[in-house]
Amino acid sequence: MRRLENFIGAAAAAPEGSQYSTILDPATEEPIALAPRSRETEVDRAVRAAKDAAPIWRQSTPADRAQALLRIADDVERAAQEFADLEVANTGKPRKLTLNEEIAPAVDQLRFFAGAARTMAGRPEGEYLAGYTSSVSREPVGVCAQITPWNYPLQMAVWKLGPAIATGNTVVLKPAETTPLTTLRLAAVAARHLPPGTLNVICGDRDTGALLAAHPEVEMVSLTGSVRAGREVAAAAGPALKRLHLELGGNAPAIVFPDARLDAAAEGITQAGFFNAGQDCVAASRVLIHEDILDDLLGRLVERAKATRTGPPSDPAADYGPLNNAAQLARMAGLIARAPAYAKVLTGGERVKRSGYFFAPTVITGLRQDDELVQEEIFGPVLTVQSFASADEALALANGVPQGLAASVWTTHRPTAKRFARDLAAGCVWINTHLRFAAEMPHGGCKESGYGKDLSGYALEDHTRIKHVMEAD
Numbered sequence: 001m002r003r004l005e006n007f008i009g010a011a012a013a014a015p016e017g018s019q020y021s022t023i024l025d026p027a028t029e030e031p032i033a034l035a036p037r038s039r040e041t042e043v044d045r046a047v048r049a050a051k052d053a054a055p056i057w058r059q060s061t062p063a064d065r066a067q068a069l070l071r072i073a074d075d076v077e078r079a080a081q082e083f084a085d086l087e088v089a090n091t092g093k094p095r096k097l098t099l100n101e102e103i104a105p106a107v108d109q110l111r112f113f114a115g116a117a118r119t120m121a122g123r124p125e126g127e128y129l130a131g132y133t134s135s136v137s138r139e140p141v142g143v144c145a146q147i148t149p150w151n152y153p154l155q156m157a158v159w160k161l162g163p164a165i166a167t168g169n170t171v172v173l174k175p176a177e178t179t180p181l182t183t184l185r186l187a188a189v190a191a192r193h194l195p196p197g198t199l200n201v202i203c204g205d206r207d208t209g210a211l212l213a214a215h216p217e218v219e220m221v222s223l224t225g226s227v228r229a230g231r232e233v234a235a236a237a238g239p240a241l242k243r244l245h246l247e248l249g250g251n252a253p254a255i256v257f258p259d260a261r262l263d264a265a266a267e268g269i270t271q272a273g274f275f276n277a278g279q280d281c282v283a284a285s286r287v288l289i290h291e292d293i294l295d296d297l298l299g300r301l302v303e304r305a306k307a308t309r310t311g312p313p314s315d316p317a318a319d320y321g322p323l324n325n326a327a328q329l330a331r332m333a334g335l336i337a338r339a340p341a342y343a344k345v346l347t348g349g350e351r352v353k354r355s356g357y358f359f360a361p362t363v364i365t366g367l368r369q370d371d372e373l374v375q376e377e378i379f380g381p382v383l384t385v386q387s388f389a390s391a392d393e394a395l396a397l398a399n400g401v402p403q404g405l406a407a408s409v410w411t412t413h414r415p416t417a418k419r420f421a422r423d424l425a426a427g428c429v430w431i432n433t434h435l436r437f438a439a440e441m442p443h444g445g446c447k448e449s450g451y452g453k454d455l456s457g458y459a460l461e462d463h464t465r466i467k468h469v470m471e472a473d
Contacts, residue, residue: 027092050170053197069114092321112439113162140168142219150176246450250281250405266300272434282406405445
């Protein structure tokens with residue numbers, strides 16, 4: 001079994017006596033690696049490496065940063081099969097999905113951030129006040145602490161480090177405790193093209209993340225994770241008033257009206273609900289169906305759920321793999337076990353009886369708005385179904401949860417689509433589609449889903465501070 005090490009600047013050794021976590025293949029529950037649980041010494045080394053590198057990288061030109069990111073993207077693309085091997089072993093995902101839906105987009109996103117690095121100038125200077133000339137510039141924030149989740153390990157690392165590196169910051173990145181493999185490999189690739197200390201990766205658990213967020217030399221903390229994790233990181237970063245970028249849990253509604261194309265809605269919603277075992281913050285987890293089409297669409301959803309297959313990477317027919325870890329499997333089982341008596345599990349609702357953390361595609365109906373399965377982010381292959389009688393009721397149900405990350409509306413009536421696009425409390429509203437991304441478009445939410453944007457030029461803006469210089473004529 002391979003023993004992993006922290007990647008800290010140009011060094012990669014964990015001190016003697018470091019504690020290690022066992023990394024499991026979630027499809028087999030077999031150990032595949034040991035990763036260090038970093039504590040104060042390792043966190044401090046990583047942050048100081050980033051701090052020492054900051055003056056050098058800050059003085060690099062946008063062209064320098066763009067070139068470095070392009071070279072990293074090229075290397076990742078050339079090593080796509082190797083990255084796929086690591087990601088599949090670490091997550092249990094189907095190999096084709098991993099190559100097409102994670103590694104290829106990550107390469108594209110690195111190239112986007114490379115190009116965007118050249119466009120971060122401030123507004124042109126001008127004489128806005130008689131006798132004075134003003135200019136506005138964007139500057140790096142400094143040392144950025146970044147914490148990523150386990151659902152898309154490589155891609156989330158790119159979403160974090162891409163805009164930070166592009167804007168002249170240095171980074172200490174902590175991957176999820178259960179999925180460090182591709183992040184460490186990415187750091188090794190990046191080291192060929194970045195000054196030592198520009199990108200540092202440390203392994204560890206929740207305590208490691210808290211130490212990193214609270215470190216006095218860290219100037220920005222960026223987290224993608226649960227609402228609970230967001231609160232903990234905000235509390236750790238709060239005393240020093242560090243800049244925060246939080247992409248937290250989602251609980252996306254998919255709202256279907258009678259005039260929708262029902263076959264397309266059923267197909268799109270089940271794909272967006274079960275993709276990656278539902279382990280996606282914008283998964284179509286809450287299906288809201290107009291009462292006139294409830295039975296029709298519900299039947300189509302159940303039919304497609306039964307046709308959806310979960311299995312290990314060795315199964316070429318598998319649509320999705322296992323849940324990531326034993327804790328998530330136990331959480332899923334608990335949510336189903338605590339469902340009220342009036343709820344009906346129409347299909348699934350249980351672990352698939354094989355080794356690995358596999359959970360069957362599930363459809364549950366009969367739920368009420370204040371039920372746990374409606375109010376909490378499920379983060380598993382589960383569709384909950386509620387009905388509504390009017391557009392006003394649909395909007396109230398859709399907005400009636402603490403999260404506000406994404407939503408979709410399925411209708412051919414343009415005024416309805418426009419109204420819901422305007423009134424839904426969500427950072428992204430899809431119309432007649434769900435779970436679609438582009439590097440140029442921002443991703444992020446509101447309410448308990450956090451603040452700040454990933455992807456797009458907005459992500460780069462989040463990683464800079466604005467300076468105004470005024471000069472007397």
